[in-house]
Amino acid sequence: MIQLKGICKSYQRPDEGPLEVLKNVDLSINEGDYIAIVGPSGSGKSTLMNILGLLDRADSGEYLMDGDDVSELSPAKLAKLRNEKIGFVFQQFHLLPRTNAIENVEIPLIYSNADKPEERAIGALKSVGLGNRMKHFPEELSGGQQQRVAIARALVTDPELILADEPTGNLDKTTGEDLMDLLQQLNADGRTIVVITHDENLAKRAKRTVHIDDGRLNELRAVAPGSNASPTETQLGGAA
Amino acid sequence: MNTKLLFAGSARMMMRYKMRTFFMAIGIVVGVTALVFMRAMGVGAERAIMATVNKTFTTATINVVAGGGHLGPRAGGPVTSLRMADFEAIKNQLDGVVLTGAMQWLPGQDIRYRGNTRQMSIYGYTDQTEAVWLRGVRDGEYFTAADIDSAARVAVIGTRAAEALFGDEDPIGKQIQAGSVPLRIKGVLELQGIDTHGADKDDEIHVPVTTLMRRLMNVDHVFAGRVIIDNPDNVEAVGEQIKALMRERHSLSEGEPDDVVVITPKLVQDIVSNANRVLGRYLPAAAGVALLVAAIVIANIMLIAVKERVPEIGIRKAVGAESRQINFQFLTETVVVALTAGVFGVGLGIIAALVYDSLSEVPMVVTPGSVALGLGAALVVGILAGVMPARQASALDPVNALR
Ligand SMILES: Nc1ncnc2c1ncn2[C@@H]1O[C@H](COP(=O)(O)OP(=O)(O)O)[C@@H](O)[C@H]1O
Ligand SMILES: [Mg+2]
Numbered sequence: 001m002i003q004l005k006g007i008c009k010s011y012q013r014p015d016e017g018p019l020e021v022l023k024n025v026d027l028s029i030n031e032g033d034y035i036a037i038v039g040p041s042g043s044g045k046s047t048l049m050n051i052l053g054l055l056d057r058a059d060s061g062e063y064l065m066d067g068d069d070v071s072e073l074s075p076a077k078l079a080k081l082r083n084e085k086i087g088f089v090f091q092q093f094h095l096l097p098r099t100n101a102i103e104n105v106e107i108p109l110i111y112s113n114a115d116k117p118e119e120r121a122i123g124a125l126k127s128v129g130l131g132n133r134m135k136h137f138p139e140e141l142s143g144g145q146q147q148r149v150a151i152a153r154a155l156v157t158d159p160e161l162i163l164a165d166e167p168t169g170n171l172d173k174t175t176g177e178d179l180m181d182l183l184q185q186l187n188a189d190g191r192t193i194v195v196i197t198h199d200e201n202l203a204k205r206a207k208r209t210v211h212i213d214d215g216r217l218n219e220l221r222a223v224a225p226g227s228n229a230s231p232t233e234t235q236l237g238g239a240a
Numbered sequence: 241m242n243t244k245l246l247f248a249g250s251a252r253m254m255m256r257y258k259m260r261t262f263f264m265a266i267g268i269v270v271g272v273t274a275l276v277f278m279r280a281m282g283v284g285a286e287r288a289i290m291a292t293v294n295k296t297f298t299t300a301t302i303n304v305v306a307g308g309g310h311l312g313p314r315a316g317g318p319v320t321s322l323r324m325a326d327f328e329a330i331k332n333q334l335d336g337v338v339l340t341g342a343m344q345w346l347p348g349q350d351i352r353y354r355g356n357t358r359q360m361s362i363y364g365y366t367d368q369t370e371a372v373w374l375r376g377v378r379d380g381e382y383f384t385a386a387d388i389d390s391a392a393r394v395a396v397i398g399t400r401a402a403e404a405l406f407g408d409e410d411p412i413g414k415q416i417q418a419g420s421v422p423l424r425i426k427g428v429l430e431l432q433g434i435d436t437h438g439a440d441k442d443d444e445i446h447v448p449v450t451t452l453m454r455r456l457m458n459v460d461h462v463f464a465g466r467v468i469i470d471n472p473d474n475v476e477a478v479g480e481q482i483k484a485l486m487r488e489r490h491s492l493s494e495g496e497p498d499d500v501v502v503i504t505p506k507l508v509q510d511i512v513s514n515a516n517r518v519l520g521r522y523l524p525a526a527a528g529v530a531l532l533v534a535a536i537v538i539a540n541i542m543l544i545a546v547k548e549r550v551p552e553i554g555i556r557k558a559v560g561a562e563s564r565q566i567n568f569q570f571l572t573e574t575v576v577v578a579l580t581a582g583v584f585g586v587g588l589g590i591i592a593a594l595v596y597d598s599l600s601e602v603p604m605v606v607t608p609g610s611v612a613l614g615l616g617a618a619l620v621v622g623i624l625a626g627v628m629p630a631r632q633a634s635a636l637d638p639v640n641a642l643r
Contacts, residue, residue: 055558056639076562083560090642094555098256103249108559110245117245153559 001160001192002029002052007061009047021047022058023215029194031160034187036206037196043212045196046165052194053086053163054078083111087154089164093146095138095153101125102134105152112157124152128182144175151182155191162186164195168202180205241565250573254580257545264541264574265581267534268621272582272614275527276589277596279610282523284603292435300472302479303503304330304486305464320461321490321499324449327465329489334481336474341365341372342465344452351445352417353405360401361444362418364452364462372466380412380427383448391450395423398442402428416445421455423447475504524613531617535625542574542629553633554641567634574626575619582618586611 009022021044029035029052039045050056051063054070063071070081087108095104102121109117125134128148138146147167154162164183168176180195180202187193187207195206203209211218254261306322327340344364350357367383370376377396387394395416402411402425411425423445432441453459469478479502486500546553553566561569590606597604 050639053558055642076564079557079560079562082558088555088558090555092551094551094642096552096555099249099252103252106245107249107556110242110249111556111560111562111565112242114242117242157560 001031001033001066002027003062003064004028004052005062005064007048007051007058007063009044009051009056009058020215022051025061025215025217027210027217029161029192031192032187032190034184034193034205034207035195036203036209037194037212038198038200038203038209039212040198044215045198045212048212049163049165049194049196053088054082079111083108083157085159085161087151087157087159087162089147089150089154089162089167091166091169093138093143093150093170095146095149097138100135100137101130101141101149101152104138104149105156108153108157114157120156121152124156125149127155128152142175143171144178147171147179148182151179151186155186161192161194164193166196166198168197168199176202246565246569247572247576250569250576253573254577260541260545261577264538264577265584267537268531268578268581268618269585269588271527271531271534271621272585272618273588273592274530275524275617276586276606276610276614277592277604278523278527279613280589280593280604280606281596281602283607283610284597284605287605288603300469300475301505302467302469302475302482303464304467304482305501305503306461306499307501319499320459322462322465322486323460324462326486326489327462327467330467330482330485333485334478336469336471336478337467338470339368339372339468340465341368342449342462343373344449344457344459344462346452346457349418349456351401351405353414356405358401358404358443360398361439362452362456363444363446364449365446366449369446372468375430375432377427378430380425382427383446387448388450391454392448393421393423393451393455394426395445395447396427396429397425397445398429398440399431400440400442401445404443418445418447418456421451423451472505476506479504528617531621535621538574538578538621538625539628542570542626543632546570546629546633549633550636550641553636554638557636557638558642563634566636567630570630570633571623571626574629575622578618578622578625579615582615582622585618586614589614 004025004027007022007025007027008020010018010020013019025048027048037045037048047056051058057071061071062069065081065085070078073081096107102118102125105121105124106117109120114120122131122134125131128151130145130148130152133141133145133149136145138149141149147170151162151167154164162183167183168179171179176199183193183195184205193206195202197203209220211220304322304327306319324342327342331337331340343366345361346364347361348359349362350359351362365373365383367385367388370382376382378399380396382396383392383394386392395418397405397411397416405411405416406414411428414425415422416425417423429442429444429446435441447456449462453462467478467482469475483498483500483502487498490499492499556566556569557563590611593604593606596602
């Protein structure tokens with residue numbers, strides 16, 4: 001689905017030389033993948049995700065989506081691709097205040113031509129287990145529920161890829177695990193998922209774990225393609 | 241893009257951020273209210289004055305006033321060349337002239353009846369006044385041609401003047417004193433009210449113009465006169481003929497200026513509507529300044545709102561909003577608030593105008609044009625105020641916005 005080849009990204013620093021955040025990164029994401037990206041704080045995980053999510057451009061390298069090079073597309077074309085193919089989940093949820101769950105989930109549909117937006121939003125909320133919280137404002141929801149609203153918002157356009165940047169970072173342990181169960185469920189339903197975390201335990205639930213350090217990627221562990229073992233079993237097996 | 245959903249969201253934000261909406265709206269509400277109210281006052285005044293002008297000045301009327309080419313007080317003393325005979329000549333020599341009537345006036349005279357004294361203007365008219373100046377008597381009778389010929393010591397009196405001098409007594413047949421001249425009251429004038437110069441037309445007396453000239457003023461010229469013609473379309477042409485005839489009769493040579501002013505209805509209407517521009521245009525311009533201030537306030541509130549809503553803008557872009565859609569959204573939000581405020585302002589302006597109309601003597605007229613002006617002003621303010629914040633919002637980089 002996505003191939004990154006030789007992606008480099010650096011930021012200019014005022015006094016020192018440029019900060020090289022991503023150095024020659026290669027990554028390929030296949031349909032149905034569930035990838036965890038782990039690495040210490042400041043290692044470039046979010047930078048990589050912003051590039052993957054077409055929110056940011058690499059300085060150099062190749063980005064193929066479904067075989068097409070997207071690195072030269074106009075901002076408007078990129079916005080359309082984000083709307084149709086990618087769903088974002090952020091650590092800070094980023095729900096609009098004073099806007100209820102349905103209204104939050106509807107936002108991506110403002111920018112698409114999908115009909116019946118309210119029905120779609122309700123469906124997405126039900127699929128994340130919030131069928132009974134649809135008129136609630138973010139201020140009236142727990143952190144875990146807010147993040148579920150955010151996931152519903154990511155799902156509402158039925159994208160192929162869900163990108164989650166430390167989705168459990170603001171949640172307590174149990175809530176975080178519930179949320180990871182939900183992501184796992186989505187993947188089991190066929191959705192491709194990339195999740196960033198620095199919690200190695202959560203990362204073990206993924207089918208593939210990619211480590212990022214000093215701007216370089218290392219794939220630590222992968223479930224062999226064609227294996228029908230669930231990631232949980234792999235993880236348990238690995239831990240045994 | 242699903243515009244319906246976007247508008248619904250903007251309307252929601254307006255309702256849910258009530259304080260912000262209130263402070264954005266208040267300036268426009270006040271400005272538009274003032275604009276509609278002042279326009280109502282200007283239009284009302286213009287219509288009222290025009291109605292008075294048209295009432296006292298039928299369309300086939302030409303006024304001829306002694307004076308060197310301009311109205312109002314003149315330097316160099318009064319012009320004494322205009323005579324009653326000039327109006328006889330106008331009537332006899334010019335085609336289409338139906339009636340003429342000369343007049344003279346003497347302001348601020350003490351009029352006495354027994355112990356009572358009242359200061360008022362004395363007007364001298366001919367027996368044609370009812371037809372020429374459209375004013376007759378409500379009681380008794382007006383002067384006759386014989387009164388004019390003999391410079392009779394008679395008068396007709398305005399209602400307020402009569403009340404002041406006679407109280408409950410019937411003034412008709414009573415004798416009053418104007419200086420040393422005794423005058424017998426023949427009638428009471430029809431009510432007329434305040435004229436365009438602010439003079440109370442019910443607080444004056446009329447005497448035969450000959451009586452005023454010979455017995456009270458000791459002059460042989462008149463101050464002005466009126467010419468009625470048969471066809472309103474010819475007022476300008478006959479006006480020119482009158483000027484030429486007056487130059488000839490007053491033996492003015494080539495280079496000398498006119499010694500009379502010829503006033504046609506068109507000239508009067510032009511002067512009046514010019515005076516009304518002050519009410520109709522400059523006062524609304526003051527409301528325009530208030531609206532400009534409102535625009536600056538709104539722009540600032542929106543700029544603050546854009547800063548507060550940085551994550552919202554980031555998330556919108558992340559889920560597929562193009563920059564121009566963000567721009568459109570923020571501009572729309574400002575314009576929706578501004579237009580809503582404009583509707584309130586127009587409503588309040590109309591209510592204020594109606595209330596003021598019923599509580600005061602000032603006539604207030606709200607026209608569809610004034611309503612459109614109010615709404616248009618609100619729209620313009622909304623767009624002016626919204627452009628810059630919307631541009632800032634749309635220019636945000638989503639990566640930075642979501643950090
Ligand atoms: N816009 C930017 N300008 C300058 N430096 C940046 C910018 N964004 C990120 N960085 C730096 O790049 C590095 C990687 O950032 P990030 O991808 O957010 O790391 P992670 O998500 O792994 O914590 C950090 O050192 C961060 O300070
Ligand atoms: Mg990060």
